[in-house]
Amino acid sequence: MQEMTSLTEQYLQILQKINKRINRKEFCNLHQISESKLSRILSGKIQPDFELLDYMSISCGMKIVLSIN
16 A cells, blocks of 8 residues: 655655756746745745746656646
8 A cells, every 4th residue: 555645744755856857047047037946846845836937847847747546
């Protein structure tokens, strides 16, 4: 049986994966945010809206799927 992981923990794991793969300079230019703001988001200090989180994952070739069981 698969163990459930809290949404907060999953969120931090997603940010860690994005942090390793994202091209910061290109992403910041495209979405008009500063690199310091992106760093704060990726470190978990501030939370992005779902749209920005989705854009970050797409730019890394990832897809985030939320589900309720």
